[in-house]
Amino acid sequence: MTPPTDTPNTPDTPNTSDAPGTPNTPDAPGTAGAVAATAGPRDARSWLREHSEIGVGLLLLALGVLVLTDALTMTVDLTQRGPVGPKTVPVVVGIGLLVVAVLLTLDVLRGGRGEAEGGEDIDLAEPSDWRTVLLLAGVFLANAVLIGPLGFPISGALLFWGSAYALGSRHYDRDPLIAAGLSLLTYFVFNNLLGVPLPGGPLMGVL
Numbered sequence: 001m002t003p004p005t006d007t008p009n010t011p012d013t014p015n016t017s018d019a020p021g022t023p024n025t026p027d028a029p030g031t032a033g034a035v036a037a038t039a040g041p042r043d044a045r046s047w048l049r050e051h052s053e054i055g056v057g058l059l060l061l062a063l064g065v066l067v068l069t070d071a072l073t074m075t076v077d078l079t080q081r082g083p084v085g086p087k088t089v090p091v092v093v094g095i096g097l098l099v100v101a102v103l104l105t106l107d108v109l110r111g112g113r114g115e116a117e118g119g120e121d122i123d124l125a126e127p128s129d130w131r132t133v134l135l136l137a138g139v140f141l142a143n144a145v146l147i148g149p150l151g152f153p154i155s156g157a158l159l160f161w162g163s164a165y166a167l168g169s170r171h172y173d174r175d176p177l178i179a180a181g182l183s184l185l186t187y188f189v190f191n192n193l194l195g196v197p198l199p200g201g202p203l204m205g206v207l
Contacts, residue, residue, distance in 0.1 A: 057105035064097030135166035151201015156183030 071090030139162035146155040160179035169175055190196040 053108045057101045060097050060101035064094045068094035152198040
């Protein structure tokens, strides 16, 4: 029978990083600052992307201030009977816009976020379609410029046709006819039925 042999204890191997004479390699100068500088704008962009609804609140706030300023500086020549006058509705609308803007902004800052409906087919990762936005903005600005000299029947037809084109419709045979019909119908309803005068332009005598 073989007698047991004693195995000598092997001393622990010293850590070379802690050994004397082996200096610790410090981080490269400026590395931490560069990482922090890169993370700052990235975190800011991420926060703005997650709270993008605040932009809607700011837009509503600007519209509310504009409506209230315009309503309070309005010159009323008509004799007002009772508490309701020409300034009442614009003031109420302006205050409502301000209240909605504040409530929406507070809800977004508290973590609220609108959820897409189940039937919506929207990819939030896709970039915004700025071409459509710019086309629609150009159409509305053109209508504001042309409604005076051309009248609403013509400028309205251009507005409806241009909006349909900006949104992707390319039916050149029917879109102008539908736009002209909608413009004439809108002009007739506001001018003749509701008593809200709209500029007729060159077609004033005809219509």
